[in-house]
Amino acid sequence: MSFLQVRDLTVTFQRSGHPPVRAVDGVTLDVAAGQSVGIVGESGSGKSVTSLAIMGLLPRRGVKVTGQVLLGDRDLTTLTPRQMRDVRGSEVAMIFQDPMTSLNPVITVGRQLTEVITRHSQASRVDARREAESLLRRVGIPDPARRLGEYPHQLSGGMRQRVMIAIAIACRPKLLIADEPTTALDVTIQAQILDLLRDLVSESGCGLIMITHDLGVVAGLCDDVHVMYAGRVVESATATNLFGQPSHPYTDGLLRSIPRMDDDRGAALHTIRGSVRDLVPWDRGCAFQPRCDRAVDACLAGPPAVTDVSVTSPHRARCIRPVNLPASSKSVSTVKGGVR
Numbered sequence: 001m002s003f004l005q006v007r008d009l010t011v012t013f014q015r016s017g018h019p020p021v022r023a024v025d026g027v028t029l030d031v032a033a034g035q036s037v038g039i040v041g042e043s044g045s046g047k048s049v050t051s052l053a054i055m056g057l058l059p060r061r062g063v064k065v066t067g068q069v070l071l072g073d074r075d076l077t078t079l080t081p082r083q084m085r086d087v088r089g090s091e092v093a094m095i096f097q098d099p100m101t102s103l104n105p106v107i108t109v110g111r112q113l114t115e116v117i118t119r120h121s122q123a124s125r126v127d128a129r130r131e132a133e134s135l136l137r138r139v140g141i142p143d144p145a146r147r148l149g150e151y152p153h154q155l156s157g158g159m160r161q162r163v164m165i166a167i168a169i170a171c172r173p174k175l176l177i178a179d180e181p182t183t184a185l186d187v188t189i190q191a192q193i194l195d196l197l198r199d200l201v202s203e204s205g206c207g208l209i210m211i212t213h214d215l216g217v218v219a220g221l222c223d224d225v226h227v228m229y230a231g232r233v234v235e236s237a238t239a240t241n242l243f244g245q246p247s248h249p250y251t252d253g254l255l256r257s258i259p260r261m262d263d264d265r266g267a268a269l270h271t272i273r274g275s276v277r278d279l280v281p282w283d284r285g286c287a288f289q290p291r292c293d294r295a296v297d298a299c300l301a302g303p304p305a306v307t308d309v310s311v312t313s314p315h316r317a318r319c320i321r322p323v324n325l326p327a328s329s330k331s332v333s334t335v336k337g338g339v340r
């Protein structure tokens with residue numbers, strides 16, 4: 001049973017003198033307790049704006065958000081800023097790419113952590129400090145009592161990201177959103193942080209949305225995956241199905257662009273031609289059409305239909321000519337969850 005249901009979420013930036021920018025266009029997704037859901041796509045595809053809209057962190061002026069973000073039976077898009085502040089930290093929490101911009105550089109780690117604990121609970125300062133120490137231990141920081149007295153610049157990048165995770169989980173949120181949490185870290189530390197997130201999800205039963213451009217991160221961590229392109233979800237599937245049988249030509253291209261150890265040495269790497277800026281507005285046809293090797297004239301005959309590409313499990317692609325299409329698949333216009 002999903003405790004987070006995002007329905008038809010659309011975000012439009014409106015600036016005077018500029019045409020509106022629809023950064024997120026009809027995103028629908030579900031997250032269940034203990035489930036990790038990946039949102040992947042190139043830079044500019046709308047991943048971060050989707051997560052900021054779910055968190056209620058977009059500015060109210062100049063930004064129009066429509067659709068629903070249902071957490072249990074509450075629609076977070078209808079809450080006041082004050083109500084949303086209470087939800088953040090206690091029920092939903094977010095981890096960003098660069099902990100140095102999220103942590104206050106002139107306040108000790110211990111004070112930043114205990115402030116979060118006392119703001120959302122009745123804990124005394126002594127209890128909050130004990131809890132802070134136990135949280136640092138939980139996220140794998142050695143000698144936590146000493147670390148509590150240190151400032152962010154005294155910690156390594158990996159340690160700072162662990163502190164951010166400790167702050168995020170301090171109030172036992174139901175939902176954790178991680179936006180490229182490992183991009184700024186070197187590879188071995190990345191793996192440790194991903195292991196930590198996996199353990200936290202399985203032990204606490206919280207849901208995780210992992211925002212990333214890195215398909216390797218999704219493969220190692222996520223149960224379900226949504227691939228975004230130009231503001232829309234173009235493919236939704238379990239991670240196993242997405243990697244085993246990619247259906248949207250964009251997903252297929254992304255997967256084929258990953259270099260493999262068994263590739264011939266000297267063989268040219270696969271690339272998706274053009275850039276995400278070469279796009280068709282979705283109401284005129286498929287936004288990916290200018291870059292797609294499978295494109296036909298019909299791809300520009302209006303918004304692409306959603307195709308149910310598996311008969312055995314939910315797997316949908318917003319494409320009229322999907323790759324790996326089984327004979328019994330069909331087009332669908334209204335589906336629950338994922339691509340719509």
Ligand SMILES: Nc1ncnc2c1ncn2[C@@H]1O[C@H](COP(=O)(O)OP(=O)(O)OP(=O)(O)O)[C@@H](O)[C@H]1O
Nearest residue numbers: 013021023041042043044045046047048049050213
């Ligand atoms: N404040 C803003 N005003 C206008 N357009 C914006 C604003 N913020 C984001 N956008 C646009 O929204 C689109 C989606 O941006 P978003 O940051 O969600 O992409 P992303 O997939 O997360 O990329 P990245 O991985 O680079 O962060 C982009 O075209 C971006 O230029």
